Amino acid sequence: MPFHTPTPSRRQLLQRAGLMAATAATAAAIPAWAQPGKAASSRGVVIAQVVDFSQGQQDVSKDFLIGSRAAWQDINLRGGIRGKQVQHLALETDGSPASVHTALDSVKDNPSCIVLSGSVGDPVASQIVALSRQGALGIPHAAPWLQNSSLEIDDKTFPIFAARQEQITYALKSLSSMGLKELGAIYATAQDYAAYHADVARIAVDMQLKLQPFKGTGDLRALGQKLTPSTPAVLLFVGGTPELAEFTQGIEKQARQRYIVALADVNLQTMLQMGAARNTPVIATQPVPLVNASLPVVRNYRETLARLFDEPPTPLSLAGFIAARYTWEVLNEVDGPLSRQSALAAFQRREKFDMGGFSISFNAQRRSGNYVTQSMMTVDGRLIG
Structure with missing residues (x-):
């Protein structure tokens, strides 16, 4: 051999x-x-x-x-x-x-x-x-x-x-027709959880959403496979592109339809190239215009x-x-x-x-953060937006 x-x-x-x-x-x-x-x-x-x-x-x-x-x-x-x-x-x-x-x-x-x-x-x-x-x-x-x-x-x-707050708010507006009351948060690593959970938890409170967190421990495919029917249908993913690709491979065979909201650190084009599962819609926000605008x-x-x-x-x-x-x-x-x-x-x-x-x-908090767009990776592997 x-x-x-x-x-x-x-x-x-x-x-x-x-x-x-x-x-x-x-x-x-x-x-x-x-x-x-x-x-x-x-x-x-x-x-x-x-x-x-x-x-x-x-x-x-x-x-x-x-x-x-x-x-x-x-x-x-x-x-x-x-x-x-x-x-x-x-x-x-x-x-x-x-x-x-x-x-x-x-x-x-x-x-x-x-x-x-x-x-x-x-x-x-x-x-x-x-x-x-x-x-x-x-x-x-x-x-x-x-x-x-x-x-x-x-x-x-x-x-x-x-x-992050403006991006999450923008993305969840498109899912509001689902009567969203609960949000799952997937943290790719323990470091992501330590760095960002407090921020995400505060955002969930502000949006009056019940938050169910999941902390990655190295095998995101296994984490995806462990989700149960009681896991929220909408999952916020906090992590990078390779980790999200791995996580989608873990949830691809679950019967319940999931929607993943990824933030601006994720590149959907790269996800497709890395063989991400295509049975789950992924919405990715970006605080800049669409690149084809x-x-x-x-x-x-x-x-x-x-x-x-x-x-x-x-x-x-x-x-x-x-x-x-x-x-x-x-x-x-x-x-x-x-x-x-x-x-x-x-x-x-x-x-x-x-x-x-x-x-x-700039607002009173010295931030300029109102510009958000989003792209979507559909279940048939197309990128929209």
Whole structure:
């Protein structure tokens, strides 16, 4: 019998690609160490992006980072920010507090770095928001991939994407005709449960829904097979794309029809490629327009991605693109020399903004989270939306 070399998993391939990309970006950084508060160098400005390449977040981070890179490369081709070229510095972390602190320390005293933009995924973004609220950063934090609905936002953080609560509310509206009174919550891992259950439980209370949680312990197929007729028909899935594909394979032969609501960290196109079961409808929310929309910002994204990267459009890379474009739009309005202080003042002034059809408008809680769309994977394997 011939020896068979195991094929690397998608996550292994993404992790290798991510490590190479982030290492290259870090190696390309031009040190400009000096005292904080001074204006950016006349040669250009640094925009730092903290990226989580841990196993649980690399699917999200890879696509989001591609979108951001495409935007910044296109921006530089069009003259940069007020004539200054942008050095987009992607800082790799493994998601741990120690690695996040190391990444932030690398830019803390660099005066050319005037903004943190598009931190991703949610665990890392949440850590940076907490540090900013504690006064530990002193730098604007623009357009993080912040899914946590519960975090208090300070006056240096500008989240432009709808969080978990808005996404869940939007998705469940389409199922309201079922007389929804109970919701199951599937957490892909114990870590997902620890990080997100309190937030999901609060949302369920706000929506007057009885919540029945299920915690994954490693075998999501087995978890799916253990569901009983008393399990709610609508299941909220909190986890990544590979885990959801595995879970659907576990519930595919159950007699009762289930509906799965997945959030913005899930890529339905990838799910189909991974052999997800197709007997269960999956609704996935995204806090960005549909990638096939005719909105100007989406058309610009598709054109830029096709020109600069050999990658298919995805909601997550569109989000990364929008994060970078929002950062660029605001920095173009800075009064005087570019610095952290002048950049922060520009972000704090800009309360409402329409970016080619993507609306940004901050509320009293300093969030802009009203824009949600959704796609659906039907039982016959089609993607709608």
